[in-house]
Amino acid sequence: MYPSRTADIAIIGGGIIGMSCAYELARQGAEHIVVFDKSNPASGTTGGSAGVVCLHDFDELYACFTLIGYARYQQLRHDYNFTLNSWGSLKVMYEPSAFPPTPDAFHQRFGGGEESIYYHEVLQPQALLHRYPWIKAERVKGGVFYPNQGFIDPYELVELYERLALETGRVEIHRNTPVLQIRTQGDRITSVVTRRGQWQVDRVLNAGGPWGAKIAALAGTHLALTPQRVQVCVATAFDDGVETAPLTGIPESVQGEGVWCRGELGGTLLFGQHHDTTKPGYTVDPDYVNRANDPDYPQAVEQVYRRFWHLPRSAFLNGWCCVYGTTEDGFPIISRDTRLRNFYHAVGLNGHGITLHAGTARAVAELLLHESTSLDLSDVLGKPARLDFSGLHAGRFTSGKLLKFELHNTISVPPPGNGAEQTKE
Structure with missing residues (x-):
């Protein structure tokens, strides 16, 4: 009979969330972490993403x-020559x-100097069209350009986290090792069963992306998570001399869905669907x-974008x-x-992962590691502050405590003492 192996923390899912969590947990002192991926790291949502690094100003969280995230990318660039x-x-x-637009409340609260992700240039119409000649002039009043945003290669990022996690000596990564069963006793998980045997575990983290609800079901738990399909098509913009196109969009939808565009290495353009909440008609089994792509996508x-952009030679x-x-x-759901x-x-x-x-x-x-839902922000805000993320609890969907996209107050300034001084806003 094969003996069970043991781990302090089992992470199910080897995408960017699972792999970065493995590294962060090990970095902060967790002893023995094992990561299970049903295929290969970054082979799911992470590898299929466009790797965009941009603002997400929905609320404080x-x-x-x-x-x-932006601070981490700057650190990875500096320490490991990572490509942003x-x-x-x-x-x-x-x-x-x-036009020009008035800076919104998020820019005013979180913006900084020239190194900030919020740093921007206001472009008058002539300057905008000179810099981006494929944009048609009709109805254009100007633009706002954020030079510090961009995109990364998701595979390069996950490979780096994998290397850093393994270098801690506290992480094991098992490829092609799906979790088939999660065994429980009372209100606790006792073990996970994989295609290569059983592991006794102290804690389990579900980082399965769109497979998250399926993973929860293995433990007899319901999770209000919906997998939804999004499409990305490609245009040969190099045929029209486009080289480094920023992330941008147009003021119309395509088949009822918003579509972003960004340039890609080699002179192509990527056009991707996106919606920020679960939307009818897109749910799939991952x-x-x-x-x-759907044949007509x-x-x-092409039909919509050609009304706003001049790309006569590009093929979609x-x-x-x-x-x-x-x-x-x-x-997101980030909770027990x-x-x-x-x-x-x-x-x-x-x-947005x-x-x-x-x-x-x-x-x-x-x-x-600390059974806390309060996150220290002093390193990114430059002053003592903490973020309450308890609202991301998995039970909010049944309790009716859904969150809203608005600027509310989840950031607190610690009182004097405990090594933190009172900071005035």
């Missing part, structure tokens, strides 16, 4: 997680929008999903599909399970 392609993001203002994107081609883990209110005391979830990033992964990993470390 999203804004602060964005700051944490700073091609920027561009908001084109069309009539009847007001194990049985069409990975190619590239042509539908079939790309791929990705599956996001989405939630009803558009916020509602039923099992040693089961935790870090899922439902709604397509590339930017938010480092904040998610730090929140997970607070939960698993």
Whole structure:
């Protein structure tokens, strides 16, 4: 009879969330972590993402997680020569929008100097069209360009986290090792059964992305997470001399869905669907999903974008599909399970995981290592402050305490003492 192996923490899912959590937990002192991926790291949602690093100003939590993520990318660039392609993001203002725009409350609260992710240039119409000649002039009033935003290669990022996690000597990573069963006793998980045997575990983290609800079901738990299919098509912009296009969009939808665009290495353009909450008509089983575009999708994107952009030679081609883990209110689930005391979830990033992964990993470390839902922000805000992320609890969907996209107050300044001085706003 084979003996069971043991781990302090088992992480199910080897995408950017699972791998960054493994590194963060090990970095903060967790002893023995094992990561199980049903295929290979980054082979699911992470690998299918466009790798965009940009602002997510929905509320304070999203804004602060964005700051944490941006700071992590700067650290990885400095320490490990990691590639952040700073091609920027561009908001084109069309009539009847007001121009120049007034800085919003998020810029005022979280913006900084020239190194900040909020740093921007206001472009008058002539300057905008000179810099981006493929944008048609009709109705354009100007634009706002954010030069410090951009995109990364998700595979490069996960490979780096994998290397850093293994270098701690506290992490094991098991490829092609699906978890088939989660065994429980009372209100605790006792073991996980994989294709290569059983592991006795003290704590389990569900980092399965759109497979998160299926993983929860293995433990007899319901998770309000919905896998939804999104499409990305490709245009051969190099045929029109486009080289480094920023992340941008147009003021119309394609087949009822918003579509972003960013440049890619080699001179292509990527056009991707996106919605920030669970939306009817997009739900799929992530194990049985069409990975190619719908036959009419590239042509539908082409038809709409050609009304705003001048790309006469570019061909719009079939790309791929990705599956996001989405939630009803558009916020992630980062919490202990509602039923099992040693089961935790870090899922439902709604397509924003590339930017938010480092904040998610730090929140997970607070939960698993300190049983806390308060996150220290002093390193990214430059003053003593903490973020309450208890609202991301998995039970909010049944209790009716859904979160809203608005600027409310989840950041607190610690009182004097305990090494923190009172900071005036």
